Amino acid sequence: MPLTEWRAPRAGCLDTYENPWENDTVRQLLLISAALLMLAPAVSSAQSSSSAELYATACASCHGADGKGGAREDLVFETPVPDFSDCEFASREPDPDWYAIIHEGGPVRAFDRMMPAFGDALTGDEIQKILDHVRTFCDDPRWPRGEFNLPRFLFTEKAFPEDEAVVTASYGNGESNALELELLYEKRFGPVGMVEVAVPVVSLDSTAAGHESGVGDIAIGYKHTIYANLDHGNIFSLGGEVILPTGDEDKELGKGTAVLEPFMTYGRLLPADAFFQAHAFAEFPTDSGFDDEVGLRMGFGRTWTTGGPFGRAFSPMLEVLSVRDLASGAKTKVDLVPQFQVALNTRQHILLNVGVRVPVTETAGRDTQIVSYLLWDWFDGGFFDGW
Numbered sequence: 001m002p003l004t005e006w007r008a009p010r011a012g013c014l015d016t017y018e019n020p021w022e023n024d025t026v027r028q029l030l031l032i033s034a035a036l037l038m039l040a041p042a043v044s045s046a047q048s049s050s051s052a053e054l055y056a057t058a059c060a061s062c063h064g065a066d067g068k069g070g071a072r073e074d075l076v077f078e079t080p081v082p083d084f085s086d087c088e089f090a091s092r093e094p095d096p097d098w099y100a101i102i103h104e105g106g107p108v109r110a111f112d113r114m115m116p117a118f119g120d121a122l123t124g125d126e127i128q129k130i131l132d133h134v135r136t137f138c139d140d141p142r143w144p145r146g147e148f149n150l151p152r153f154l155f156t157e158k159a160f161p162e163d164e165a166v167v168t169a170s171y172g173n174g175e176s177n178a179l180e181l182e183l184l185y186e187k188r189f190g191p192v193g194m195v196e197v198a199v200p201v202v203s204l205d206s207t208a209a210g211h212e213s214g215v216g217d218i219a220i221g222y223k224h225t226i227y228a229n230l231d232h233g234n235i236f237s238l239g240g241e242v243i244l245p246t247g248d249e250d251k252e253l254g255k256g257t258a259v260l261e262p263f264m265t266y267g268r269l270l271p272a273d274a275f276f277q278a279h280a281f282a283e284f285p286t287d288s289g290f291d292d293e294v295g296l297r298m299g300f301g302r303t304w305t306t307g308g309p310f311g312r313a314f315s316p317m318l319e320v321l322s323v324r325d326l327a328s329g330a331k332t333k334v335d336l337v338p339q340f341q342v343a344l345n346t347r348q349h350i351l352l353n354v355g356v357r358v359p360v361t362e363t364a365g366r367d368t369q370i371v372s373y374l375l376w377d378w379f380d381g382g383f384f385d386g387w
């Protein structure tokens, strides 16, 4: 069967099958698999097909010629088909994830098996060509691409505007033996904006008053991506945060002053799935009794996968944190934070990072801390979806 005649089965095709399994998804899947097997030799001889032709032949029956999803009445399954022209959804998905889904089928990222595997039917080049065509459906270039949603460091802020919920726990802080949880919620607004709210919950063991716990200083921030260029691999954002004196100062849960914090963040894609991120900030307490502060956080890491190219992602990373008071004679505090991030579920939108923060200069009163976060990329599905 020549490639151009192949279509994924539609309701109409199935109607001509008079057999008792007509409504059985397994039956429909067998039909698709059979069609894919027949497609294999045809596609590999169709080297010259353009990306649009390949898409029209292999994908359009389900995903629609315009990428918005085939007409419901034409489809034999209930699973909603994504809208590739919706930039808010499409731009955030990086090519490697979509490549994996097209090659291996939906289940490789815990999506529905009605999204078939094309790994045997299409060459790598053809899958890439089709992907290039799928990318033309979102025609608003302002949305930074998901490739820039790099693994999150424990301290360095990303430049990508993300939809994430993160719980960070840090334990061990000099004499006060503190356990601190930070609940962070980040939400995108439009193509390049993002707001965030961070609520620390602190538990101190040996303050003057004994054991204290409660809410610390709550921070509210906004981040705006100024520049993102996938061809050059650079993303740059500016932002600002207001840290409110919500924590009780007497109980050492808060600083006792509001703080204004402008910041800039930069992300760089490097060859071989390596990456670099930097985050520079300044802190200006509104109460004149406190010194202003400047800081620079930087990190480098690389992502690998287990069990083949489409497997679970893990990223060893190293951060360098430096911070200095803007007062004469002040010394720069430098910390190193080796850490390890791993995707916990098949969808890869629940991630765990564990690291240690080791002070290397000005170590007096600063102990090594254990720091860890659990991150939920909530746009990609519920917390319990995709395991």
Ligand code: HEC
Pocket (backbone or CB within 6 Å): 008, 032, 055, 058, 059, 060, 061, 062, 063, 079, 080, 081, 082, 093, 098, 101, 102, 106, 110, 111, 112, 113, 114, 115, 116, 118, 130, 131, 134
């Ligand atoms: C038999 C119907 C069918 C065919 C043919 C098909 N798809 Fe799909 N595809 C689906 C369905 C259904 C989903 C949604 C799965 C889900 O959400 O669980 C999907 C999901 C996807 C996704 C994942 C989107 C996300 O949520 O991140 C990508 C990418 C994709 N398809 C690309 C393609 C490409 C490219 C082709 C052609 C090579 C193709 N599909 C052919 C049915 C199909």
